[in-house]
Ligand SMILES: Nc1ncnc2c1ncn2[C@@H]1O[C@H](COP(=O)(O)OP(=O)(O)OP(=O)(O)O)[C@@H](O)[C@H]1O
């Protein structure tokens with residue numbers, strides 16, 4: 001179980017047009033994600049959501065403040081953290097199943113090649129791509145490529161999942177399937193673990209998830225808590241708990257007055273503050 005702590009985070013980028021100037025992408029960001037919690041980050045385009053995930057992933061170091069995981073400062077990427085990037089991040093020279101199998105190899109050297117490929121096929125099937133195992137990324141559609149990246153993340157079974165608008169390019173039907181799959185994995189579905197129980201590894205508990213989305217409904221359905229950021233430079237506008245019990249039946253939930261009230265509240269906050277669309 002992994003807890004994430006972000007303290008007074010600031011990220012400055014060098015200005016594209018003037019090397020002597022800096023652009024502040026994030027400012028004064030402090031929050032904690034308790035182990036096993038599912039947190040969504042919402043905010044307008046350019047407010048620093050991807051930047052925040054990159055810092056949590058150890059891919060970019062903050063200009064000020066710090067990020068720690070279970071009390072240990074993040075200084076680079078780690079095998080405890082799996083990432084789905086906003087842009088597809090598959091190796092173009094590997095087929096779909098090799099991309100997934102390669103991810104599995106990074107986190108578990110004990111599995112044989114045969115076991116890795118079997119596990120890769122299992123997850124490609126779960127994201128509906130069993131017919132595309134031997135296809136290369138540039139022969140897949142954008143949404144299909146993103147599904148391969150999601151299959152790889154889930155197959156890696158890391159303690160922390162960092163997901164940057166993972167379902168944005170996926171059609172509505174597949175999006176629902178993938179959301180349910182993600183929730184099942186997050187809750188510790190035993191069948192899908194890298195280490196089978198007979199290897200003496202304790203029963204999996206919930207993963208810790210930081211999930212970026214533009215979709216308020218998606219954030220409510222999936223999350224325990226929603227953090228809304230202000231436009232650039234991103235600061236925390238509000239943290240909103242999502243109190244609905246799990247497992248959540250989305251059809252029943254979305255028709256409840258509590259859901260509609262929360263949704264309206266978040267929409268109002270977003271549009272009043274930002275004055276523009278998501
Ligand atoms: N490598 C970089 N160098 C300079 N500026 C950058 C760099 N990466 C991001 N930025 C700037 O930092 C700000 C935040 O960018 P970021 O990609 O984190 O936003 P975002 O919230 O993920 O946006 P979107 O919703 O469009 O994906 C933007 O103003 C962007 O132009």
Ligand SMILES: [Mg+2]
Nearest residue numbers: 049050051086
């Ligand atoms: Mg982004």
